Amino acid sequence: MRRCMRLVRRRGRSVPSGAVSAESPSSAKRIPEATVVRLPVYQRILAGLVRNSVTTVSSEQLATLARVNAAKVRKDLSLLGSFGTRGSGYDPAFLIAQIDRALGVDQNWSVAVVGIGNLGRALINSQGFASKGFEVRALFDVDPAVVGEELRGVTVRHMDEIPTLTAAQRPDIGVITTPGWAAQKVADTLCEVGVTSLLNFAPRVLVVPANVHLRYVDLSIELQVLGFYRARNDEADTGTASEEARVPMIRSVGLSASSDLD
Amino acid sequence: MRRCMRLVRRRGRSVPSGAVSAESPSSAKRIPEATVVRLPVYQRILAGLVRNSVTTVSSEQLATLARVNAAKVRKDLSLLGSFGTRGSGYDPAFLIAQIDRALGVDQNWSVAVVGIGNLGRALINSQGFASKGFEVRALFDVDPAVVGEELRGVTVRHMDEIPTLTAAQRPDIGVITTPGWAAQKVADTLCEVGVTSLLNFAPRVLVVPANVHLRYVDLSIELQVLGFYRARNDEADTGTASEEARVPMIRSVGLSASSDLD
DNA sequence: TCATGTGAAAACGTTCACAGCA
DNA sequence: TGCTGTGAACGTTTTCACATGA
Numbered sequence: 001m002r003r004c005m006r007l008v009r010r011r012g013r014s015v016p017s018g019a020v021s022a023e024s025p026s027s028a029k030r031i032p033e034a035t036v037v038r039l040p041v042y043q044r045i046l047a048g049l050v051r052n053s054v055t056t057v058s059s060e061q062l063a064t065l066a067r068v069n070a071a072k073v074r075k076d077l078s079l080l081g082s083f084g085t086r087g088s089g090y091d092p093a094f095l096i097a098q099i100d101r102a103l104g105v106d107q108n109w110s111v112a113v114v115g116i117g118n119l120g121r122a123l124i125n126s127q128g129f130a131s132k133g134f135e136v137r138a139l140f141d142v143d144p145a146v147v148g149e150e151l152r153g154v155t156v157r158h159m160d161e162i163p164t165l166t167a168a169q170r171p172d173i174g175v176i177t178t179p180g181w182a183a184q185k186v187a188d189t190l191c192e193v194g195v196t197s198l199l200n201f202a203p204r205v206l207v208v209p210a211n212v213h214l215r216y217v218d219l220s221i222e223l224q225v226l227g228f229y230r231a232r233n234d235e236a237d238t239g240t241a242s243e244e245a246r247v248p249m250i251r252s253v254g255l256s257a258s259s260d261l262d
Numbered sequence: 263m264r265r266c267m268r269l270v271r272r273r274g275r276s277v278p279s280g281a282v283s284a285e286s287p288s289s290a291k292r293i294p295e296a297t298v299v300r301l302p303v304y305q306r307i308l309a310g311l312v313r314n315s316v317t318t319v320s321s322e323q324l325a326t327l328a329r330v331n332a333a334k335v336r337k338d339l340s341l342l343g344s345f346g347t348r349g350s351g352y353d354p355a356f357l358i359a360q361i362d363r364a365l366g367v368d369q370n371w372s373v374a375v376v377g378i379g380n381l382g383r384a385l386i387n388s389q390g391f392a393s394k395g396f397e398v399r400a401l402f403d404v405d406p407a408v409v410g411e412e413l414r415g416v417t418v419r420h421m422d423e424i425p426t427l428t429a430a431q432r433p434d435i436g437v438i439t440t441p442g443w444a445a446q447k448v449a450d451t452l453c454e455v456g457v458t459s460l461l462n463f464a465p466r467v468l469v470v471p472a473n474v475h476l477r478y479v480d481l482s483i484e485l486q487v488l489g490f491y492r493a494r495n496d497e498a499d500t501g502t503a504s505e506e507a508r509v510p511m512i513r514s515v516g517l518s519a520s521s522d523l524d
Numbered sequence: 525t526c527a528t529g530t531g532a533a534a535a536c537g538t539t540c541a542c543a544g545c546a
Numbered sequence: 547t548g549c550t551g552t553g554a555a556c557g558t559t560t561t562c563a564c565a566t567g568a
Contacts, residue, residue, distance in 0.1 A: 033487075034559060040486040041467060058527060067467055070527095071561055078529055086528045087568045103486050104493025111485070118387050122380035127442065127465055128481035133489060173488050180389065197488040203389055205303060205329055213491045215484050220390035222477050223373070224302040224365050225295075226435050226459040227395060229475045231366025296537060320549065333539055333552095340551055348550045349546045 031102070035076045041066050042076070043099045046092040058089035105133035112138035112171035112195070114186045115178035116146050116156050119201055123177060124151055138171055142182075162189045173197040180204040187214075293364070297338045303328050304338070305361045308354040320351035367395035374400035374433035374457070376448045377440035378408050378418050381463055385439060386413055400433055404444075424451045435459040442466040449476075 045065045049057055059077070063070035077083060077090070080102050084090045100106060111134050113120050120139075123129065129136055139156040141147055149156045165171075174190040176183050176198060183202035190198065197213045200206055203221075208214050307327045311319055321339070325332035339345060339352070342364050346352045362368060373396055375382050382401075385391065391398055401418040403409055411418045427433075436452040438445050438460060445464035452460060453470055460476045462468055465483075470476050 031490075032559070036487050036490050037483060039490075040480075040483045043486075044465065045467065059529095060527080065467065067469070069561065071530095071563090072559090074528060075530080075560080082529070084528050085568065086566070087526050089527065102490070104489045105486070107489070107493060109485075109489050109492065118380070118384035122384040123481060125380050126481055128485060131482050131485075134482075134485050172492055173485065197492050199484055199488060203306065205307070205327065207329070213488055215488060217479060217481070217484055218302075218390075219385060219388055219479070220393050220396075221299060221302045222461055222479055223371075223390055223396050223435065224305075224367070225298050226461060226475060226477060227366045227369070227371050228293075228298050228301075228364065230371065230434060230459045231369060294537070321551095322549085331539060333541090334537090336549090336551060337538080344551070346550050347546065348544075349548050351549065 029079050031079050035079060036103075038066070038068070038072075038076055039099050039103060042073070043096055043103075046096045046099075049092040050096065054092055056089045057092050057095075059084070062090070100133075103133075107133070107172075109134050109172040110137040111135065111173045111175060112140065112190075113175045113177060114140045114159065114162070114190070115176060115182070115202075116141040116143075116149070116151070117177060117179075120175075120177040121151065123175065123201075134173075138165075138169070159186070159189070163193060165193050167194065170194050173199060176200045176202050176206075178202055291341050293341050297341060298365075300328070300330070300334075300338055301361050301365060304335070305358055305365075308358045308361075311354040312358065316354055318351045319354050319357075321346070324352070362395075365395075369395070369434075371396050371434040372399040373397060373435045373437060374402065374424075374452075375437045375439060376402045376421065376424075376452070377438060377444070377464075378403040378405075378411070378413070379439065379441075382437075382439040383413065385437065385463075396435075400427075400431070421448070421451070425455060427455050429456065432456050435461060438462045438464050438468075440464055 042062060045062065046057070058070075059073040060070045063073045066073065074084075077095070080098050083095055083098055111129065113124060113136060116124075116139055120141075124136055124139070128134070136152060136154055139151060139154050140159045140162060141156050142159050147156050147158045170193055172195075174187075174195040174197065176186050176190075178186055180203045183200060183204045184206055187198060187200070187206045187208055191208055191212055196211060198206070198208065199215050199217065201217050201219075203218055206214060304324060307324065308319070321332045321335040325335045328335065336346075339357070342360050345357055345360055373391065375386060375398060378386075378401055382403075386398055386401070390396070398414060398416055401413060401416050402421045402424060403418050404421050409418050409420045432455055434457075436449075436457040436459065438448050438452075440448055442465045445462060445466045446468055449460060449462070449468045449470055453474055458474050460468070460470065460474060461479065462476060463479050463481075465480055468476060
């Protein structure tokens with residue numbers, strides 16, 4: 001069972017200690033996925049600060065707002081570069097620009113949504129897509145009642161047309177919002193035309209080529225996870241603590257403990 | 263043969279005294295969150311096997327279907343107990359029952375959805391809720407055009423009615439599908455009536471009491487993460503490997519490496 | 525003085541490798 | 547023989563603690 005071992009890992013990760021590459025400032029260090037997931041959160045918070053004309057923010061403040069540990073914020077941000085000022089903090093507007101660059105937001109990705117049911121429609125209309133950097137450029141379904149419909153200026157086409165997409169028309173990101181039973185076929189089709197980033201909302205484990213990035217969003221898993229903790233912890237302390245337990249917003253008080261979950 | 267039972271006491275948070283800090287009385291081992299998230303996936307796969315009248319499954323097979331490492335499957339399952347048979351494997355139906363129990367599925371949680379927009383409607387109609395163990399029992403919104411509407415047999419009420427819920431009417435899980443700006447207020451209200459499990463779809467970091475379990479589902483974060491990897495990796499290896507890289511569908515072939523990221 | 529940036533340590537999660545059992 | 551269950555190794559992520567610099 002070692003046939004299909006993936007040899008090509010991105011940049012050799014066993015970097016000798018102290019190997020600080022003195023080259024391009026942009027993608028100097030490897031950014032762990034855990035950090036990547038937090039960057040949009042920081043970004044969102046920073047945007048709020050900018051709207052409120054805040055011109056300086058410390059890692060401690062940012063951490064409080066993001067409900068994480070301050071050291072984590074510093075580590076995360078330091079991966080992008082040294083953008084803070086010792087003694088005072090970070091400039092929100094500048095930080096946003098740096099995070100944007102790291103996330104590739106400037107590239108304006110095109111998105112195709114496959115499966116125009118309730119969920120698909122919800123996503124198309126959601127904030128998430130409206131946000132900068134993402135544009136819904138193609139919609140697909142198989143239902144004759146839906147094909148031809150126009151949503152947000154984009155006409156729904158039949159799924160059979162996906163294979164006819166040219167390289168120029170090919171979306172950067174494919175979003176799968178079909179029923180579970182249809183998801184694998186959709187993924188296959190999208191991968192075949194060269195889509196390499198997929199976001200799957202269907203309750204199904206998908207098989208895709210190794211070069212394709214696949215992320216899952218799964219409502220029923222989230223519910224079941226909540227159910228798990230509900231069944232475990234809550235039975236122990238039901239009823240108590242609805243008063244004092246409220247997490248303090250007070251600055252500089254360590255909120256280290258409650259960072260992860262809760 | 264376990265040499266020390268890790269009585270995990272770490273992360274002394276500043277919980278006021280009197281809180282029930284003792285370890286969980288119900289089950290033996292602590293189940294890490296990473297495992298909890300995978301359990302519903304296994305469960306779903308096992309259900310498919312049962313439908314196909316499969317009576318035995320090995321960790322290797324299950325791992326292949328779930329696209330994870332076989333050792334991980336065994337570790338995960340062993341946390342629930344020793345349910346396998348050496349030399350042959352696991353009984354899918356039995357395993358489902360065990361996972362169900364661990365997830366508290368037998369308890370039939372009641373769910374309230376707050377924010378009956380596109381997304382809320384999509385969720386209400388989705389498979390996730392239809393699945394066993396979850397029942398939408400209350401719907402809330404502020405829009406007069408929506409309040410009074412009936413969805414799946416449940417009438418939408420005004421959010422102002424949330425505080426009037428009795429303990430018996432209180433949902434086990436609250437789902438927040440409002441716009442971002444309204445989410446914190448909704449969370450506060452739900453927490454005040456004693457809801458201790460929240461699933462937040464609004465693009466906002468929420469502050470909740472320490473005893474409340476809060477999970478996030480955030481479309482724009484997922485898109486941005488995909489954008490990140492798209493911008494980083496893909497520019498490097500476009501064009502190559504579009505053939506050899508295809509993950510084999512062959513059963514029992516190791517897929518060890520490619521599970522997590524990528 | 526104050527907050528960043530970062531080695532070092534701790535915690536956590538995954539994978540290996542194999543003892544032990546059906 | 548074949549597969550589970552699990553110590554131990556390994557890799558990743560978080561947190562600590564403090565040197566460094568504005």
